[in-house]
Amino acid sequence: MDFSYSDNVMELLERLRGFMDEHIFPNEALMHEQVEQERWSTPPLMEELKALAREAGLWNLFLPRSYGEYSPGLSNLDYAPLAEEMGRVVWASEVFNCAAPDTGNMEVLAKYGNESQRQQWLEPLLAGEIRSAFAMTEPAVASSDATNIETRIERDGDEYVINGRKFYISGACRKQCEILIVMGKTDPQNPSRHLQQSQVLVPKSTPGVNIVRAMQVFGYDDAPEGHAEVVFDNVRVPVENIILGEGRGFEIAQGRLGPGRIHHCMRAIGAAQRALEMMIDRANQRVAFGEPLIKKQSVREDIALSACEIEQARLLTLKAAQRMDEEGAKGAKDLIAMIKIVAPNMALRVLDRAIQIHGATGVSQDTFLANMYAMMRTLRLADGPDEVHMMQLGRDMARRAQG
Structure with a gap:
């Protein structure tokens, strides 16, 4: 390597x-x-x-x-x-x-969209002229298994009619968000649970798209992006808005989530690195009980352990990225699962140590630490919770061991 x-x-x-x-x-x-x-x-x-x-x-x-x-x-x-x-x-x-979510949506449109969809939505997204959202998660079902979603996408002549409720739809609160990629079921009776879903392009201005509220994350509403609860009430879009075709929604979701997961992990390492640097600066400058904090053994241990954990996660991320380049997201799925488990938890530990060394300032609005801690805690759920990644990784490793 x-x-x-x-x-x-x-x-x-x-x-x-x-x-x-x-x-x-x-x-x-x-x-x-x-x-x-x-x-x-x-x-x-x-x-x-x-x-x-x-x-x-x-x-x-x-x-x-x-x-x-x-x-x-x-x-x-x-x-x-x-x-x-x-x-x-x-x-x-x-x-x-x-x-x-624009990165994932751009990847979907670039990889799976037709020429008309790319021209209408991908090009302005690539130019940074509009924003977008990806509507999959639902409050009533365990959405970490995408086959559970209940939103209906039913064909009516030359239109699809969409009904359902989504929440924590990042980006949908923003005024500049113009397009949503919505995942729902077009064929709920299909014997294959992975062929029941489809993804369809829904302009946010379409009648029946109702932004109910901005969901909070540990009290943060993450404006201006926000995480919307959205109700789709008899929303009608042309059949041409389907991406790739009916029954391809789960396939698209899997293709979308691999790169998105590793991007989150890359950024998590950057957040942890900044927290470590802040920890070191604070320890050198802050005097407590008559001497700088850096003189305290526990503070030195926190700094050393944080540096070790960040470098471990960084190397695993790089290995996963290299494997994706060589074998695609499917070939790198074990490593992607590993880093998705490792990086957010690592970042939380480092941020927690930095918060502790900063004292009351660490939980205030005067540093990025508290806000980033909330984001990293959310990342343990976003794009699949830790438990799902561990369950699937353990299952796959056990299967391979059996030959």
Whole structure:
């Protein structure tokens, strides 16, 4: 295994770090202020930074080479250190048009969409002109098993009629969100549970799409993106809005989630790395009981253990990314499951230590630690909870051992 970065990646990473130092870190407070002024709309500062990032050539870096004309030419392994850097600030990935759920939706449209769908929705998403959402999770069923979803997509002539309730639909609260990819059942009686589902494109402005409320995460509403509860009440869209065809929804979901999971893990490592650096700075500067905190053995142990855990997770992430490049998401599924289990839990432990060393400041709004802790705790559920990944990984390993 060779995880050394190419000259091209190192040059991109240097430019990205320079952009973060010049434009992202100094603007964290201002971004928060602008969000508070208009909760559910993209802040003007974000649009300004996006224009600068695109001009700097730091744009759509997440799309791997396999996506051809839409890709900047990077591999998954190439993207890993760039995503890690973006993960150091909650909203940074959006500046570079590398934020979920748009990334996953762009991948779906690039891989599975037809020419008309790409022209209408993929191109403005790639340009950063609109935002999108992915509507799968439902409150009434265990949505970690996508075959459980109950939203109905029924054909009526040349239209599909959609009825159902979704929640924690990230991005749907934002005014700039114009398109939702909705997963539901077109054939609930199909003997194959994996052929009952389909995915359909639903413009947010379609009559019957009702944004009920913004769900909170440990008290955070994560504006301006938000996590909406959405009711689809006799929503009608043309049959041309189906993606790939009826019964292909589960297949699309599996193709979408592999890259999304590893992107989350890359960013989680960046968040943990920043927390470690903050921990070290605090320990060197803060005096307690007559001496700097760094003199305390327990503080030194927290720093050392955090560094070890971050590097372990980073190496596993790089190995998973390399395997994806070589064998695709299916060939890398064991490693993707491993890192999805490991990275959020690692980040939570590191963030918790950083919070403890910062004392009351650590749980306040004065650092990114509390907000990021809430996000990392949510990540243990997003894109499949730990238990599902462990269950499937253990099952697959046991099957292979039996031959």
